[in-house]
């Protein structure tokens with residue numbers, strides 16, 4: 001079974017017909033059919049047009065759009081249209097509009113203008129979702145529901161009184177009593193002892209640093225409060241259309257929302273990704289988020305939005321040079337997506353996104369972009385058999401939002417330079433370059449099948465999580481500043497690495513953050529490797545020392561240690577490749593393919609993807625013969641891939657794996 005009832009790979013994009021006169025719609029669907037579009041996301045921002053006055057619906061235009069789509073072979077990813085509350089709602093109930101940390105109520109005139117905790121907003125969204133579900137439950141175009149849009153894009157948090165009340169209810173649920181909250185938040189510090197819940201507020205703007213435990217609970221609450229908005233609508237959809245899958249489009253690796261929790265609440269994971277064409281390494285960063293999307297439910301996902309060329313929201317919006325739109329689309333498929341869709345179908349005539357690229361550019365069918373659209377549609381049809389195929393990885397990176405929120409609390413950390421995404425990339429980059437498949441896992445997640453688990457940082461770590469890592473029979477790598485605090489952001493007894501101490505055999509005597517621009521040299525396997533940003537004064541209790549600092553304040557101290565199969569890094573080496581290479585070798589992890597620099601290799605089932613992200617042709621030595629689905633050529637041995645081009649090989653000997661299954 002595919003992700004939706006549409007077979008093959010999904011191709012299409014956001015379609016906003018309400019921005020165009022109806023005569024344009026005929027051309028739209030005709031061109032969609034020509035390009036092989038099989039799915040369109042509709043009605044995302046249509047609330048004010050679908051319900052122009054409270055309880056009064058105007059579905060006629062959307063009926064015609066849905067009919068037209070269906071008649072032209074295009075399925076609908078139909079939004080419940082609740083991403084922007086209409087003017088009548090916010091004028092009648094100004095409390096629906098969100099309030100910022102300084103107490104300013106934001107006005108109407110953009111999008112996502114809602115307080116996530118507003119009962120008025122909730123009731124109105126549920127009413128509209130029900131009306132939509134009842135209207136379109138039997139429509140043949142309906143293939144998937146799309147709730148909200150990029151939750152937390154503009155509105156992650158609201159500091160109004162309604163949100164404060166909601167936060168207090170949430171805190172009661174978490175801490176039970178006000179004394180429970182006092183203990184968890186450490187309110188004896190700075191005289192913050194509360195005697196009643198109604199004294200507790202969201203972390204509004206205060207004279208100095210706000211209690212980090214309060215901030216941490218606020219981050220948890222904000223993710224949960226938006227999830228409640230999603231779940232209220234989902235409950236209606238599940239009731240009325242139990243067989244139609246539900247999604248909401250994620251925003252890659254987003255700090256604000258705990259996507260492990262969110263993904264569990266939806267049927268299909270979908271993502272929006274906008275790698276910057278001006279950044280030559282953006283395909284590496286985006287690959288990590290694609291691997292997260294695949295890992296969230298451990299199955300294929302949909303790239304629901306990307307730009308066909310330039311976006312409209314950067315300082316300078318660089319277009320995608322020829323070949324990049326195709327290559328980036330193939331990249332998502334290579335990382336487990338069963339669709340490559342876009343924002344948006346037809347380039348807008350007005351509004352903040354009028355200069356954002358689209359599948360059908362301002363220049364119409366004569367434009368370069370349109371030729372790319374046609375070509376991509378054809379390519380995706382050639383890859384139809386890839387849909388639904390799995391990805392197998394033997395390496396897992398641990399990602400935990402609670403820990404991330406704790407780590408990046410402002411104003412109270414040893415160094416503000418530890419940013420989780422960068423810490424993850426430090427490991428992911430070399431893995432990606434080596435062509436090694438990677439999954440992401442949440443703490444306490446299923447580790448069966450993995451040979452190497454890497455926790456780039458686990459600032460917050462419980463005894464249960466430490467036991468989970470301790471029980472992993474493979475090779476474990478733990479990055480610095482891990483095992484520092486408990487879930488209330490309170491430092492573990494005896495200091496870091498807290499519950500990981502027995503497993504790692506070291507104690508952190510003192511954190512040693514490095515000033516910007518400086519290095520702390522260390523010697524690793526005969527090589528000098530500089531550490532930047534972070535180091536630690538370690539006390540080695542029961543571990544072997546793999547690397548020591550050489551020179552500087554930490555001269556002679558242990559930098560990297562190993563106890564059994566658990567490696568600990570008390571620092572951030574400029575390049576972790578030497579450590580990684582050794583661990584992968586010991587664990588028997590092999591790359592998907594041996595590839596030159598700039599070439600990305602992934603595997604889905606019996607399909608090998610080789611993507612040349614450089615602008616020059618490269619030669620790849622194929623270990624197994626196969627048929628390139630994009631060109632139909634049978635290939636073997638030394639094969640050239642032109643610049644910004646790709647091979648998608650159906651391997652001739654299905655079932656052969658280059659990794660040694662026997663060892664698992």
Ligand code: GAL
Nearest residue numbers: 149150153272311312343356
């Ligand atoms: C996304 C959003 C779309 C569109 C797009 C432009 O964040 O979901 O509606 O605004 O960005 O890049």
Ligand code: ZN
Nearest residue numbers: 115158160163
């Ligand atoms: Zn609010």
